[in-house]
Amino acid sequence: xxxxxxxxxxFQTFECGQCFRWNANADGSYSGxxxxxxxxxxxxxxGIVLQSNAPDSFWQDYFDLSRDYCSVNxxxxxxxxxxxxxxxGKGIRILRQPFFECLISFIISQNNxxxxxxxxxxxxxxxxxxxxRFGNIQYYxxxxxxxxxxxxxxxxxCGFRLRYINDAVSRVLSGEISYEHLSSLSSDDARVKxxxxxxxxxxxxxxxxLFSLGRxxxxxxxxxxxxxxKLVFNLEENExxxxxxxxxxGYAGLAQQYLFFYARENDLKxxxxxxxxxxxxxxxx
DNA sequence: TTCCAGGACCGGG
DNA sequence: CCCGGTCATGGA
Numbered sequence: 539x540x541x542x543x544x545x546x547x548x549f550q551t552f553e554c555g556q557c558f559r560w561n562a563n564a565d566g567s568y569s570g571x572x573x574x575x576x577x578x579x580x581x582x583x584x585g586i587v588l589q590s591n592a593p594d595s596f597w598q599d600y601f602d603l604s605r606d607y608c609s610v611n612x613x614x615x616x617x618x619x620x621x622x623x624x625x626x627g628k629g630i631r632i633l634r635q636p637f638f639e640c641l642i643s644f645i646i647s648q649n650n651x652x653x654x655x656x657x658x659x660x661x662x663x664x665x666x667x668x669x670x671r672f673g674n675i676q677y678y679x680x681x682x683x684x685x686x687x688x689x690x691x692x693x694x695x696c697g698f699r700l701r702y703i704n705d706a707v708s709r710v711l712s713g714e715i716s717y718e719h720l721s722s723l724s725s726d727d728a729r730v731k732x733x734x735x736x737x738x739x740x741x742x743x744x745x746x747x748l749f750s751l752g753r754x755x756x757x758x759x760x761x762x763x764x765x766x767x768k769l770v771f772n773l774e775e776n777e778x779x780x781x782x783x784x785x786x787x788g789y790a791g792l793a794q795q796y797l798f799f800y801a802r803e804n805d806l807k808x809x810x811x812x813x814x815x816x817x818x819x820x821x822x823x
Numbered sequence: 824t825t826c827c828a829g830g831a832c833c834g835g836g
Numbered sequence: 837c838c839c840g841g842t843c844a845t846g847g848a
Contacts, residue, residue: 555829556829644829645830647828647829647830648828648829648830649828649829649830649831650828650830651828651829653828655828655829699830699831702831736831736832737830738831739831739832740830740831741829741830741831742829742830742831758829759829760828760829761828761829761830763829798829
C-alpha cells in the first residue's frame, strides 16, 4: 500500500502521544500493531510505503485517510496563536484506534508517563495477547476482553490502575459499554457513559472519544495542555472547553493534539523568553 | 530524597 | 462546585 499525502508524517503521527504501540526503527521507519495486525511504514520518495498483513481498508480507517487534513490544518491556522503549533505538527493524523485497545491504554495512561505507559501496554499484550507472526517478525495482539477477564493482571505492574482495568473489562464484556452504542450518542452523552467506568474520568473519556470514535469536537485536558492553554491563551482550566468550542471550528481535538505535540517536543513548561502569548514560530519544522 | 507523569476518586468545606 | 490528599510505579 502506497500513501501519498503531504499531511501524513510518521514521526509526528506516532510520537504525538496518541498511541503506545508504534516504535521507530533505526532507518526512521515505524513498526507497530493494531487490531491484531502488524504494519511497517517507511517514508519513500513517492510517499509512505505500508507493508502489512491487514487489508488496506483497515489502515484506510485507522489512519483517517479519507479526511482532508490540508483543509482542517488551514482552518485551524486561521487562529494566529495556534498557527505555529499547527505548522509544527501539520503531519499529525488522528488515529482511529480499536475501541478496547484505546480504552485500556488510556486508563493505564493516567498519572503516568509515556515511556512507562508503553512498557505496561506492551507487557499486557505480551502476557495476555495472542502471538502472531508477520514474516520473521513476532508480535502480540492487544488482548481481547475475554483474554483479560478473571485473570490476575498484577504482572504488568500498573499499580492502582489494576482495578480500573478490571472494571472496564467486565463492563465491556457485559455489553454495557460498547463502541456501537457510544457511536450512536452525542459526544456529551458518550462521555457521561464512559465515565461510569471506574477509573475513567473526563480526560480518559475524551481521549477515547477522540482517538477511537473520531470525535474531533472534544478537547482532552492533561497537564501539558492545561499548562499550555494557560501559557499561550491565558486560560484557566474551567475556561478551556467553551474557548475551544468557539475558536477551533469543530476541530478542537486536532488543535489539542497540535498543542500537546508542540509543548512536549519543545519542553514548553514555562514562558519562553520575551513571548508571553505567542508560540515561538522559529521552533517549527 | 523528592518530584513528576496524557488522572481519578474521595472526603470535607 | 471546588479543594487537598491519596493512590503504585519508576525514571530523573
